[in-house]
Amino acid sequence: MAKLQLGVLGSGSGSNMQSIVDAIEAGRLDAEIKVVLADVPDAKILERARRHGIPCQFLDCSPWKTKLADAAELDCIRILREAGVDTVVLAGFMRIVKSALLEAYPGRVINIHPALLPAFPGIRSWQQALDYGCKLAGVTVHFVDAGTDSGPIIVQKAVEVREDDTPETLHARIQVQEHLAYPEALSIIASGRYRIEGRRVRIG
Amino acid sequence: MAKLQLGVLGSGSGSNMQSIVDAIEAGRLDAEIKVVLADVPDAKILERARRHGIPCQFLDCSPWKTKLADAAELDCIRILREAGVDTVVLAGFMRIVKSALLEAYPGRVINIHPALLPAFPGIRSWQQALDYGCKLAGVTVHFVDAGTDSGPIIVQKAVEVREDDTPETLHARIQVQEHLAYPEALSIIASGRYRIEGRRVRIG
Numbered sequence: 001m002a003k004l005q006l007g008v009l010g011s012g013s014g015s016n017m018q019s020i021v022d023a024i025e026a027g028r029l030d031a032e033i034k035v036v037l038a039d040v041p042d043a044k045i046l047e048r049a050r051r052h053g054i055p056c057q058f059l060d061c062s063p064w065k066t067k068l069a070d071a072a073e074l075d076c077i078r079i080l081r082e083a084g085v086d087t088v089v090l091a092g093f094m095r096i097v098k099s100a101l102l103e104a105y106p107g108r109v110i111n112i113h114p115a116l117l118p119a120f121p122g123i124r125s126w127q128q129a130l131d132y133g134c135k136l137a138g139v140t141v142h143f144v145d146a147g148t149d150s151g152p153i154i155v156q157k158a159v160e161v162r163e164d165d166t167p168e169t170l171h172a173r174i175q176v177q178e179h180l181a182y183p184e185a186l187s188i189i190a191s192g193r194y195r196i197e198g199r200r201v202r203i204g
Numbered sequence: 205m206a207k208l209q210l211g212v213l214g215s216g217s218g219s220n221m222q223s224i225v226d227a228i229e230a231g232r233l234d235a236e237i238k239v240v241l242a243d244v245p246d247a248k249i250l251e252r253a254r255r256h257g258i259p260c261q262f263l264d265c266s267p268w269k270t271k272l273a274d275a276a277e278l279d280c281i282r283i284l285r286e287a288g289v290d291t292v293v294l295a296g297f298m299r300i301v302k303s304a305l306l307e308a309y310p311g312r313v314i315n316i317h318p319a320l321l322p323a324f325p326g327i328r329s330w331q332q333a334l335d336y337g338c339k340l341a342g343v344t345v346h347f348v349d350a351g352t353d354s355g356p357i358i359v360q361k362a363v364e365v366r367e368d369d370t371p372e373t374l375h376a377r378i379q380v381q382e383h384l385a386y387p388e389a390l391s392i393i394a395s396g397r398y399r400i401e402g403r404r405v406r407i408g
Contacts, residue, residue: 116320116323116338116340117323117338118323118324118336118338119320119321119322119323120322130404131402131403131404132322132357132403133356133357133402133403133404133405134320134321134322134357134360135344135357135358135359135360136320136342136360136361136362138340138362140339152337153336153337153338153339154339155339156338156339156340157340158340158342158362163406163407163408198335198337199335199336199337200334200335200337201337202367203367204367
């Protein structure tokens, strides 16, 4: 299979992007990050990208706070295409992507969610799991579809909830698993050895 | 703490009851099963109970198929009380228990559900997890409240979904974890070392 040509969209620290960079540099993932886009001008993910010599830029999504405006989405697609991206990686991107991006990259937009979906879609899912009283939390990497955190699942990993967990300590342990799960899921995609049957991602 | 005095309600093979009997006999659980009730006259759980010398009987719940009729529920409570039961264990009991039983045994009715709740409440949850395309399934032991599979969680265990899993193979692996989880949860209750804060069961 050809090397994955990744475009990464983020809003925050970029620790998931870092885990992908690390996996690529360690030879565990046959991919290249072609461009990093952030909807927050001073997001740390941009700083990380620059440090690794990865092309990156701010994507102006104003005036919206939680979705991609049509113009910004078209801009985003244009930048991804010009960079030669074949697979779009959402890495802490705090906006709902819409149909134009999904149509531009059918079956090639991937997201990571800090919960064992279908439990706890939406925001601060680690807090939701804690409030629910779950003894297991976790992380899910999935293909993005038109719903919220609802697409076919590639990888899930469980994280034990400890008696003394706060939202912060639980979130930190979930992030450790995120950094394993995302490169693992992208490796599956890079291998090409999967097919989607209904909602099931059949691997191997 | 005093030894748990268990009443077990079942409808089927009684493999969860067997795991509790085994844990008691191995000295891993400080409990005694005082009575076993089944709503199916020839349920294998009754045969198992007899084999271990545990008092047991058929609980006639007709004409209802999926709930406990008022008369049957009062009958059930009377039998449990007469047997000296302090903790009610639902072990594959295919009926919704109602408020009379919950009021008779407040905070002392326990259920096991073959899914990582809150995902996949209801029936054939292993099939639901497979159809959803989950990569992790599991089991939850919880206190019973007025909802369906919604009470505070005592123990959860994850089970990997394999690529070649059928509903039957996945269910079989979930049952292995059920048989670990139920004695473990009852040991926590027997120890008395827990408290319920909101929805969280704080152990230790």
